[in-house]
Amino acid sequence: MVRYRSTARTVVGGVVRWFSPSTRVIKDLPPWAGFGNQLFFCLWASAQRQRGADLCLVRSARSTRWLEYFPLLASELTIGREDVRLSDHRDLTSWEDITAVGRPEGPTRDELTYFIERYLMPSELFAPTVELARGVTLNVRRGDYFSDPEVRGKFSFDQVAYIEVVLKRLRAEGRAPEEIRVVSDDLAWCRERLSHLDGGQHIMHFVESGGPMDDLTCVARSRELVIMNSSFSIWAAYISNHLYGDNHALIHAPAFGTRPFDGTPWPSLDPRWDIVSNIPGGWDS
Known part of the structure; x- marks a missing residue:
């Protein structure tokens, strides 16, 4: 029954996306990703948004442990599982490309600087330095x-x-x-x-x-x-x-x-x- 429901949702989602004009792309934060790994996903999502993509990350159970320290990451780059729409498209970018900072396939150094300044520096963790x-x-x-x-x-x-x-x-x-x-x-x-x-x-x-x-x-x-x-x-x-x-x-x-x-x-x-x-x-x- 569980497999049937999953398959049905996949089919329905595909039909909805076919007829829907939505361009939003989502990527799940995997359950294995801890704090540092999730920051790499967030950096990559920020870079994609800077390049014009309508993209956000779906939080995992481990996200709630640290997102409260970085409110803009929670409000701008991530959504809860309950906010996922059938019309959303799934991103398949590999972990290797997501973490390739400064290389052609990954976020640039300028995008890293922007990410740190916008999303991490406002945290009370770094004030005063x-x-x-x-x-x-x-x-x-x-x-x-x-x-x-x-x-x-x-x-x-x-x-x-x-x-x-x-x-x-x-x-x-x-x-x-x-x-x-x-x-x-x-x-x-x-x-x-x-x-x-x-x-x-x-x-x-x-x-x-x-x-x-x-x-x-x-x-x-x-x-x-x-x-x-x-x-x-x-x-x-x-x-x-x-x-x-x-x-x-x-x-x-x-x-x-x-x-x-x-x-x-x-x-x-x-x-x-x-x-x-x-x-x-x-x-x-």
Whole structure:
């Protein structure tokens, strides 16, 4: 019966669209997409609207957790499931194209700047902007990247080796940080594995999380970041660059995004960032 109803709705929707003059296009926010991933969808939707498309995103159950912080995203770029019309057309753009920022198939850098300024900066999260103390903020993404066997096979890598590569670069440049702030979804792991980084030469501050939005604020307000292959990290870096304007070279990021990996930095990375192309033993070590 459920399959019959679904098929019937599809057929009826097709007939309605055939005879309807509606040009509105919708795209569902997939249930797997967390905050950072949903921001990429919103950026892409904003870019499409700037180019003249009548397009909006259909919120998922996970959207309500963060949209309240960004009211214009809720009112201008997204709709509830109950607002979907039979005459709406479905968009089939791939995730790879949606996240290809700065490439021909994805949003442009100017569209990214517009999106951040219009939709993110008005949030109380970024007012007033206060630069954190000197040092480096390390945003460590663990979660299902390491706890879920299927996800782990796609996204995990030796994070300690990667961080040590970054610190070695900074030390060679005479910029070894005295202080490192650690923002993570697994502070217990970080305390165990990162406390003695680089021979314990750094003062380590493990920032207790007040939730994803507090974490975003802490990381984004930092001038120098070490980020992971995480959409959340990427967005914190985008926002940090927008706030300061001159710190692109102070964003340290892994070239590795997901497997299979052919050595090409994942498309969401800004080429002005300090990209770590490899680590001892390789990304699969």
